[in-house]
Amino acid sequence: MKFDQPAGANPIDRGTVIGKPQVRVDGPLKVSGLAPYAYEYHDPAPNAAYGVMVTAGIGKGRIDTIDTVDAERAPGVLLVLTHKNAPKMYGKADFPKPGPTDKDPKGAHAAPQLQGAEIKQFGQAVAFVVAETFEQATAAAAMARVGYSNGKGRFSLAAGKASAQPDPKGKDAHVGDFATAFATAPIKVDTTYSTPNHAQSMMEPHATLAIWSGDQLTLYTAHQVIHWSTQGTADTLGIPREKVRSISAYVGGGFGSKLEIYGDSILSAAAARQLGRPVKCAITRPQTYNHTTHRPPTIQQLRLAAGRDGRLTAVGHLTWTGDQEGERGELASDQSRLMYAGANRLIETRFTPLDLPKGGSMRAPGEAAGLLALECAMDELAVELGMDPVELRIVNDVQYDPTVGPSRPFSDRKMVECLRQGAEAFGWSRRHPTPATLRDGRWLVGYGMSAGIRNNIVMPSGTRVTLRRDGTVLVETAMTDIGTGSYTINAQTAAEMLGLPLDKVTIRLGDSLLPKAAGSGGSWGANSSTAGTYAACMMLRAAIAERAGLSGDTLFADGHVSAGGKSVALRHVAAAGPLTAEDTMSYGDLTKQFAQASFAAHFCEIGVDRVTAEIRVRRMTSAYSAGRILNPITARSQCLGGMTMGIGAALMEELVVDERFGYFANHDLAEYQVPVHADIPALEVLFVESLDDKSSPMKARGIGEVGICGVGAAVANAVYNACGVRVRDFPVQLDKLLDHMPVMA
Amino acid sequence: MRAFTYERVTTAQAAAQAVAAQPGAKFIAGGTNLLDLAKLEIETPTHLVDVNRVAGLDRIVPTPDGGLRIGALVRNTDLAADHRVRTDYAVLTRALLAGASGQLRNKATTAGNLLQRTRCVYFYDTSKPCNKRKPGSGCAARGGYSRGLAVVGVSDQCIAQHPSDMAVAMRLLDAKVETVMPDGATRAIPITDFHTLPGKTPWIETVLRPGEFITAVTLPRPLGGVHSYAKVRDRASYAFALVSLAAVDGPGGRRFAFGGIAPKPWRVEAAEPMGSAGAVADHVLAEAAPTADNRYKLTLVRRLLADHFETGAAA
Numbered sequence A: 001m002k003f004d005q006p007a008g009a010n011p012i013d014r015g016t017v018i019g020k021p022q023v024r025v026d027g028p029l030k031v032s033g034l035a036p037y038a039y040e041y042h043d044p045a046p047n048a049a050y051g052v053m054v055t056a057g058i059g060k061g062r063i064d065t066i067d068t069v070d071a072e073r074a075p076g077v078l079l080v081l082t083h084k085n086a087p088k089m090y091g092k093a094d095f096p097k098p099g100p101t102d103k104d105p106k107g108a109h110a111a112p113q114l115q116g117a118e119i120k121q122f123g124q125a126v127a128f129v130v131a132e133t134f135e136q137a138t139a140a141a142a143m144a145r146v147g148y149s150n151g152k153g154r155f156s157l158a159a160g161k162a163s164a165q166p167d168p169k170g171k172d173a174h175v176g177d178f179a180t181a182f183a184t185a186p187i188k189v190d191t192t193y194s195t196p197n198h199a200q201s202m203m204e205p206h207a208t209l210a211i212w213s214g215d216q217l218t219l220y221t222a223h224q225v226i227h228w229s230t231q232g233t234a235d236t237l238g239i240p241r242e243k244v245r246s247i248s249a250y251v252g253g254g255f256g257s258k259l260e261i262y263g264d265s266i267l268s269a270a271a272a273r274q275l276g277r278p279v280k281c282a283i284t285r286p287q288t289y290n291h292t293t294h295r296p297p298t299i300q301q302l303r304l305a306a307g308r309d310g311r312l313t314a315v316g317h318l319t320w321t322g323d324q325e326g327e328r329g330e331l332a333s334d335q336s337r338l339m340y341a342g343a344n345r346l347i348e349t350r351f352t353p354l355d356l357p358k359g360g361s362m363r364a365p366g367e368a369a370g371l372l373a374l375e376c377a378m379d380e381l382a383v384e385l386g387m388d389p390v391e392l393r394i395v396n397d398v399q400y401d402p403t404v405g406p407s408r409p410f411s412d413r414k415m416v417e418c419l420r421q422g423a424e425a426f427g428w429s430r431r432h433p434t435p436a437t438l439r440d441g442r443w444l445v446g447y448g449m450s451a452g453i454r455n456n457i458v459m460p461s462g463t464r465v466t467l468r469r470d471g472t473v474l475v476e477t478a479m480t481d482i483g484t485g486s487y488t489i490n491a492q493t494a495a496e497m498l499g500l501p502l503d504k505v506t507i508r509l510g511d512s513l514l515p516k517a518a519g520s521g522g523s524w525g526a527n528s529s530t531a532g533t534y535a536a537c538m539m540l541r542a543a544i545a546e547r548a549g550l551s552g553d554t555l556f557a558d559g560h561v562s563a564g565g566k567s568v569a570l571r572h573v574a575a576a577g578p579l580t581a582e583d584t585m586s587y588g589d590l591t592k593q594f595a596q597a598s599f600a601a602h603f604c605e606i607g608v609d610r611v612t613a614e615i616r617v618r619r620m621t622s623a624y625s626a627g628r629i630l631n632p633i634t635a636r637s638q639c640l641g642g643m644t645m646g647i648g649a650a651l652m653e654e655l656v657v658d659e660r661f662g663y664f665a666n667h668d669l670a671e672y673q674v675p676v677h678a679d680i681p682a683l684e685v686l687f688v689e690s691l692d693d694k695s696s697p698m699k700a701r702g703i704g705e706v707g708i709c710g711v712g713a714a715v716a717n718a719v720y721n722a723c724g725v726r727v728r729d730f731p732v733q734l735d736k737l738l739d740h741m742p743v744m745a
Numbered sequence B: 001m002r003a004f005t006y007e008r009v010t011t012a013q014a015a016a017q018a019v020a021a022q023p024g025a026k027f028i029a030g031g032t033n034l035l036d037l038a039k040l041e042i043e044t045p046t047h048l049v050d051v052n053r054v055a056g057l058d059r060i061v062p063t064p065d066g067g068l069r070i071g072a073l074v075r076n077t078d079l080a081a082d083h084r085v086r087t088d089y090a091v092l093t094r095a096l097l098a099g100a101s102g103q104l105r106n107k108a109t110t111a112g113n114l115l116q117r118t119r120c121v122y123f124y125d126t127s128k129p130c131n132k133r134k135p136g137s138g139c140a141a142r143g144g145y146s147r148g149l150a151v152v153g154v155s156d157q158c159i160a161q162h163p164s165d166m167a168v169a170m171r172l173l174d175a176k177v178e179t180v181m182p183d184g185a186t187r188a189i190p191i192t193d194f195h196t197l198p199g200k201t202p203w204i205e206t207v208l209r210p211g212e213f214i215t216a217v218t219l220p221r222p223l224g225g226v227h228s229y230a231k232v233r234d235r236a237s238y239a240f241a242l243v244s245l246a247a248v249d250g251p252g253g254r255r256f257a258f259g260g261i262a263p264k265p266w267r268v269e270a271a272e273p274m275g276s277a278g279a280v281a282d283h284v285l286a287e288a289a290p291t292a293d294n295r296y297k298l299t300l301v302r303r304l305l306a307d308h309f310e311t312g313a314a315a
């Protein structure tokens, strides 16, 4: 089925199962420990050997010597792979450059390991030790002796800024005459923010169990997009893609980190082939920080100019970012194409190569970092204008893509509604606009707000649905559920489409043998995968109606299909044998014709300790617009998680770069701090619901990432309101405030 | 982690003998610090002597002179909850409850807590130079990431902080550490002498001798007065102190001890009679040698003291 026209009324609109607060169908399995994660499959490979990576201890240079004699002789060791004996592997550069329309280009997800003496990043695998037990492999891995010669690495974004070049992946825009508009405006801010490297810090570390059977490879692996795992592994190993099957039935979070493949899958697969025996490997927690991807750093200059009425006349957002050569960096300027009105716009991203670990996607890549800066700059502008920051955003709302013009309207932009309803629920009117005026005992109390946007992406996604003999339905798709609720909402979709209660639907996900699906990334998963299930169900409905001898408009409700006054139980239709339908939802150009995005508004009350400058969030209200809310429980969880992560980004998260060694120095969960329960008070989530008929027949948009978009800025703006200090270098921490706190005797 | 052998002992002297008998042997109590260090191969014990079943060390009993003897195996949770501690040594309860998490405190023991090692990130990374981990290899923290590290009592060789909260309260209370040697001899070490400064030997952290086993920590008679423990950190729980201030304002005067700023719990008795926060701070920080990253700790010490003088006792 192709979605290339706005959706009309359809069976989803009945809203008997979809849109209802449904607890997770996989919940009981998870809380009872019966949902296996990648490392926990024992039955398929009772004889699995254990692999442990040895990772590079320098940031840039070469391996001079590598001595694995002791490791090889250590008890239980079966194999030690290094660049000297590893099988040949293939990287992106070994494949022809993809054309613009190439789907699934070869090598795009390849991740070759142990292919030479060159060290490109700290944490890169330099050896892989396989032994009978995990303990033996770990002990032997520590016996590998690696001698390096250090190269000169580029590890500082600030140092690379001057020579940065336009980022080919950024969506730069020059509209109108920015320079003149900015120069002549009565009110303006020119302000620079920086955001550090961030680590996804998901609960489940990356892990893989690799099993060969002849030339067929099966991976039990932790991945967000199954076919990227199979393609990446096959391309890297130089085997046909159809020879690799990946299973990611349950994934313990990803936040973008598991969009790529790493040493765990490639080295387990390579070693298993060589040994003729299954091999499993979990990346250790300290290794995750330097071996896997992270959110790259930014420096962002915001130049915003407005008339005295607050209407923006010039919007300038210039980002400097850095990553390994050829990578993307953090495209923090892009959302400023869409966020606010303004006739003159200068949106640019500049890139400088860095030899730090390779960057990648982390929840809302681009927006999460970009809005930290843009939404704080808007707060600065509101101060300059003497205007309420909510009103400033409302007067600059725009119902079309302001970079393209009125010819590209938003499909459904409810940012103003988010702002108004959020402000009302929070009690924004009680805010004191003058900083440092509200106190509660030893706490300086402040209110802050921000808005958020996250681009809506749709992806082709397929599902197979089967009406089984007993009248129940089986839903199968290679979609993943990374803790988000894909099992539940896809089951709800099938139940709604076929008029069945949810307990008559069984669902299987996360196996590449199932119909190729959207996967979980870029917030496209919920909307796209349920649209695929919708498409398959439409086909199944037709097949059911045909067998039941019904024609015309059919209604599927209460376990029956009816049309023209006749009603047949699905059980009876199924008695003649199962019926199966499989379809993929694909998309036309509605995302080009219409700007599509989810929106948010955040309101935060913060306390800053007048003595120590410790910062604690006291409460927070966020309002979200993401089209139809498919399931308010799972949607709310996404938002709560986004808010929590946004608070972390504002107040504590930072991968500390040690430029002498070219690595992230704080590589464990004690030193890379994310919020704990005590940091998160009551969080309130509001949904401004609507139906987005341009997005998909589900009329929903992405919600996984908009949750975090803008959150940190509301927190930082609240800190400003509490104590009058504007910290422009994230995270906002007490040592950056202390010197500005009230003087003490 | 390296392979090790394991044995379980039931008497204190047997524990001391078992560790003395084998180079590379270590006691293991709650294991919350030692296991982490062993997994990362920062410590590579060849033999573990499990002391959890040593009889009688999990009790808190009164001493003849009106104090308390806290067995080495008393868990941090139980110590914090003990009604005598809560009543007479409230600063200790407060310090304990400000540390780690509930789960960790359920496992962590009194002796293990005193002996926990620094949280310096370079100490935790065997690919980096660290004089404490590998004598003579250098100190990566100097010129590196040192936001959490010490500002006083440091040396050229090492600027690591002692991370314990409990030990700060014990220092304030003039605790003594009771031990037994392999030959059965015992001694009681005043806590002020127990931890050593890095100097030229940062890998030596206490005055304990090979095999010397901690049996208890004793507290003298209660001080009375108002007890407080203020712990400053970036997140509200489950974080080590950037700076902490343990204080007692009692009939015998004021006492202050600090955590997070030194290689050991930091108390400067000579500062305590001073009449102003600034004067106390000047003494406490007399030989401070901060880095650019952790200079803010000096400000924090001053502000905590100022607040303490202003409000009587921090909350």
Ligand SMILES: Cc1cc2nc3c(=O)[nH]c(=O)nc-3n(C[C@H](O)[C@H](O)[C@H](O)COP(=O)(O)OP(=O)(O)OC[C@H]3O[C@@H](n4cnc5c(N)ncnc54)[C@H](O)[C@@H]3O)c2cc1C
Pocket: A670, B026, B027, B028, B029, B030, B031, B032, B033, B034, B035, B036, B051, B072, B098, B099, B100, B101, B104, B107, B108, B109, B110, B111, B112, B113, B114, B115, B116, B163, B164, B165, B166, B212, B213, B214, B215, B238, B239, B240, B241
């Ligand atoms: C994530 C995390 C956060 C933490 N946060 C804090 C915090 O905020 N504040 C804080 O104060 N602490 C904190 N801790 C540290 C915690 O308090 C210590 O790990 C714990 O107290 C150690 O006690 P244990 O019994 O587990 O020691 P073990 O790990 O068993 O032993 C530690 C050391 O003591 C030795 N030892 C044990 N018993 C004896 C004995 N009787 N005689 C001689 N030697 C002995 C061992 O050989 C070993 O060298 C944290 C720890 C973790 C992992």
Ligand code: SF4
Pocket: B118, B120, B121, B122, B123, B129, B130, B131, B132, B133, B138, B139, B140, B141, B142, B149, B157, B158, B159, B160, B202
């Ligand atoms: S401060 Fe001490 S523990 Fe840290 S690197 Fe230097 S020597 Fe090692």
